[in-house]
Amino acid sequence: MWFRTTSPSDTRDFAAALARVVRSGDTVVLTGEMGSGKTVFAQGIGAALGVTEPMTSPTFTLVNTYDCGNLTVHHADLYRLDRTVEVADLALSELAEFSGVVLIEWGEAAIDEIVDYLEVHIDVDIDDDAGELREFIFDTVGPSWDRRRDMLSTALEAWS
Numbered sequence: 337m338w339f340r341t342t343s344p345s346d347t348r349d350f351a352a353a354l355a356r357v358v359r360s361g362d363t364v365v366l367t368g369e370m371g372s373g374k375t376v377f378a379q380g381i382g383a384a385l386g387v388t389e390p391m392t393s394p395t396f397t398l399v400n401t402y403d404c405g406n407l408t409v410h411h412a413d414l415y416r417l418d419r420t421v422e423v424a425d426l427a428l429s430e431l432a433e434f435s436g437v438v439l440i441e442w443g444e445a446a447i448d449e450i451v452d453y454l455e456v457h458i459d460v461d462i463d464d465d466a467g468e469l470r471e472f473i474f475d476t477v478g479p480s481w482d483r484r485r486d487m488l489s490t491a492l493e494a495w496s
Contacts (some may be wrong), residue, residue, distance in 0.1 A: 351380025
C-alpha cells in the first residue's frame with residue numbers, strides 16, 4: 337500500500353487515521369532515512385491514541401512509555417543499537433502483547449524479534465513546487481495485520 341502526505345500537519349492527520357485501526361497488542365515499525373518523518377508520524381498516532389504530553393524521539397532512553405488510560409503507548413528508537421542482542425533485551429514484542437501499542441523508529445533492527453507488525457517505510461521527496469512530500473509504503477506482516485489490510489486501505493484512502 338502506498339500513500340502520500342504534503343506537510344507535517346498532514347502527516348500527523350494521516351497517522352491519526354491509522355490510529356483508528358490500531359489495537360492493543362499492535363506493533364508499528366517505522367523505517368526511513370534520518371529526517372524522513374518517523375517521529376512526526378509517531379506523534380500523530382500517539383496523539384490520536386490519547387498521549388497528551390510531548391512525544392519526542394527516545395534516541396538515548398530507547399523507549400518512552402505513555403499511559404493513555406485504557407491503553408499504553410510505547411515509543412522506541414533503535415537508532416543507537418548495534419547488535420541484535422541489544423534489541424532482544426528490550427523485549428519489544430512483550431510490551432505490545434501485554435500492555436498496549438509499540439511504535440518503533442529505526443525498526444529494521446527489530447524485525448527478526450517481532451512476528452506480527454505493520455511496517456511503515458517513509459521516504460521524503462522534495463519538490464520545488466509542492467514542497468516536502470512524504471511517501472509511505474505499508475507492509476502488513478503477520479495474521480493480525482494481514483486481516484486488516486482492507487480496513488487500512490479504507491481508513492487511509494484520502495492519502496492514496
